[in-house]
Amino acid sequence: MSARRRRTRRVLGIIAGSVAAVLVLAVAGFVIWANNTYPAEPEALAEVAHDERVMVAERDGVIVMSPSEQAMSEQAEPSGLVFFAGAKVEPEAYAATFRETVAAGQTVVIVQSLLNLPLFETRPLSDFTSLAPEVDSWAVGGHSMGGVKACMFADSEPEVVEALVLFASYCADDSLASRDDLVVLSLSATNDGLATPEKIEASIADLPERTRFEAIEGAVHAQFGAYGEQPGDGTPTISDEQARVEITKALEALVGA
Numbered sequence: 001m002s003a004r005r006r007r008t009r010r011v012l013g014i015i016a017g018s019v020a021a022v023l024v025l026a027v028a029g030f031v032i033w034a035n036n037t038y039p040a041e042p043e044a045l046a047e048v049a050h051d052e053r054v055m056v057a058e059r060d061g062v063i064v065m066s067p068s069e070q071a072m073s074e075q076a077e078p079s080g081l082v083f084f085a086g087a088k089v090e091p092e093a094y095a096a097t098f099r100e101t102v103a104a105g106q107t108v109v110i111v112q113s114l115l116n117l118p119l120f121e122t123r124p125l126s127d128f129t130s131l132a133p134e135v136d137s138w139a140v141g142g143h144s145m146g147g148v149k150a151c152m153f154a155d156s157e158p159e160v161v162e163a164l165v166l167f168a169s170y171c172a173d174d175s176l177a178s179r180d181d182l183v184v185l186s187l188s189a190t191n192d193g194l195a196t197p198e199k200i201e202a203s204i205a206d207l208p209e210r211t212r213f214e215a216i217e218g219a220v221h222a223q224f225g226a227y228g229e230q231p232g233d234g235t236p237t238i239s240d241e242q243a244r245v246e247i248t249k250a251l252e253a254l255v256g257a
Helices: 003-034 042-049 069-073 091-103 145-156 197-202 240-255
Strands: 054-059 062-067 079-084 107-111 137-143 161-167 183-189 212-216
Touching (some): 042 054, 042 091, 054 091, 062 091, 079 091, 091 240, 137 145, 145 161, 183 240, 197 212
Parallel strands (some): 079 137
Antiparallel strands (some): 062 107
């Protein structure tokens, strides 16, 4: 082998090694970023844990919130919601959000996806609905990026999904726009600095004509969960407790739709 060829192979080897090293560092950096999550606020989580009306269990890495036996017995037709946590938000952070909804008789299954990013979720919807076999009718929903994933399930499994719940979120395309069999709630916040009112307004054409759009006056993006402040968000002018009251009201109206 000539000296020139050996030099060329050596240079190519150095380049390949450098590219591989950069890729490894990039992947490692991404994994570290994705796992730097927003945890549930301890006080809000403790209130749920001490509420005898609500049962909370972790099954296969998924949080299942179910009503007490008395609350369940008062439901004519048990219904449930499979809910996808927002990007990098731990599922327990939504326990306080759904506390009163579950106490009223609804089951909520909160999903934490691969690398804490809902768009990486590959499990079928049945993996989550099977965790509550007593439930007869199902909705899907999500917060922020989780809502985008919920839209995908509503589109791909119309025979299972009867309703769609979006918290500060919108669909990635208009595949649901022509659906007249899907009940949809789009709940946003007027002071949201991430899913801004302008972005919500722009999403209207992507959802069915009968979609109910509601906005919580003075609330922000992070108040759909209980995980503290989020970079880029707006400034709330209502308390977390009041935001939860408004969320519960909106969900009650959805169940009655």
